Amino acid sequence: MLALAAGGGAVLASPAEAAVTIKTFKNCTELNKKYKHGVGKKGAKDKVRGKTKAVTTFYVNTKLYNANKKSDRDKDGVACEKR
Template identity: 40%
Template structure:
């Protein structure tokens, strides 16, 4: 016996498989019958917001922006070995956002506008 919950799950899975293949079959140059039937997801680095300075970054992301996978705040000392410090706060971890604002990472440790 098929329960209503199982029927809904089967319908959702069928649509998840059928819709992308239908859109791919239409091709890039096909004209859909209406504008609302066309679905496109585009991710581009230009979509990430560029900030002018760290003050603007801190208004949106109080702990700064991190490159994904960054585990330490590397502090450089003149004439001494580099020091690994624990990251303060919870910086926004986003590759596209970091690459758009990498010029704000003065010490190139993967944290732009980090809290020291």
């Protein structure tokens, strides 16, 4: 499967990313049932305050994130992040 890179070139999407069914979840409770630590786009990092540790175990899939980015309240590229 081909995807467009930021510069307009084509790159291969990972087989795992290509095989995921893209679903828009009603809310974070529903999303976290399937993706325990949330969903993020490629290259995203959880934004945290204070001494809280960032969530790094979220599922990475840009298309799935884009379908659910309404649930990314802090706009850090990770929707429904949870420890």
